[in-house]
Amino acid sequence: MDASRQENITRILDAAERLFRHYGYTKTNVADIARDLGMSPANIYRFFSSKTEIHQALCARMLEASYQQVYEISRLPLSATERLRRYVLAQHKMTVETMLDEQKVHEMVIVAIEREWHVIEKHIDRIDQLLAEIIRDGIEAGEFADQDPEIAARCFDSSVVTLCHPQMAAQCLAKENRPTPGELIDFALRALKK
Amino acid sequence: MDASRQENITRILDAAERLFRHYGYTKTNVADIARDLGMSPANIYRFFSSKTEIHQALCARMLEASYQQVYEISRLPLSATERLRRYVLAQHKMTVETMLDEQKVHEMVIVAIEREWHVIEKHIDRIDQLLAEIIRDGIEAGEFADQDPEIAARCFDSSVVTLCHPQMAAQCLAKENRPTPGELIDFALRALKK
DNA sequence: TGAATGACGTTTTGCGAATTTTGTCAGTCA
């Protein structure tokens, strides 16, 4: 049956997420996850072909939540400028809070960045699509100069990478000689304007 | 005597640079450097208090060369826009070529980023000062909007970080969904314009 | 007298053995 299969997958991911958050990604092995669910390690492999695949699925699930957040911001009844500003601030807050405060989550992210390029790339693509739509709105509303929304979205994203990329954010957080989030966002927004 | 002391320091750095480039930073020990110069390991410590200090000094020397390159660009008889464009392209080229092609240099850079924050921060400050001057020129010439040149320089730098930061450049190089250097530079320059 | 060194204590690294973990598969049980 397919629904019960999905059920199992969700249960495994829930258990994995809880254990990874509590003990860390490397300290948790699939035997731990199996024990937590009262099943044998071998059984886990009927649903995920490797521990890495569990990590990837979990990663995708978390990124999906992040995407939802951005999606909601993108639909707010606000100017394109304001929506972009809120997007970056939300991402920055998310990055700083969950990546740096929670040591265990940070480990998962680092491993993810090192290894699971595909899930992350797909996420970036989807986010950039949303950004492109907002920018398209802005162009139509006369807020922004006429330009290719896809390229503009990529450039905008790259410009604020120091605020949203976990590694960069970690490196820049304590530095004196860096622009404030507000300054950098205003700068990037100015590039879009007429 | 102070001149001969300087002489020794330079010789040690020259030897260290050659050996680091050839064998890698971690594979080279201070005994290797000493042997190469026909002196005892202990003697090295009259000039540098640790292997790390040698690495830092070497780092500073290389960054100084990079600074010189930027300095020359900043004095070229070109528009501010064009000088900034050349600055980023030069940095990008440098980063890609020396950091990624030469594996051994890459190792030194990674160790440097992980440990020797101070030298690197100082370098960024100096570069940003040059950029601020160029931007000041641009404002006076009417190319750029009126703005704080210091802040603008920091923002500009942050915006193109994916092109100049060794780790970021390495991560973004192969990606499809990233702006091209040209696109990103134009984007950042647009933020400065009137 | 001060540049230079050999000898030496301390810390770090490298490496093979032992243990843990991953992932497979034949076989059990409902």
Add this chain to the structure above:
DNA sequence: TGACTGACAAAATTCGCAAAACGTCATTCA
């Protein structure tokens, strides 16, 4: 018959110790 497991091979990780590298200092030598 197919969800599930225990037993097991292969791969990865940890551990303990020997070797190497770091950094100090009393001593030598010019």
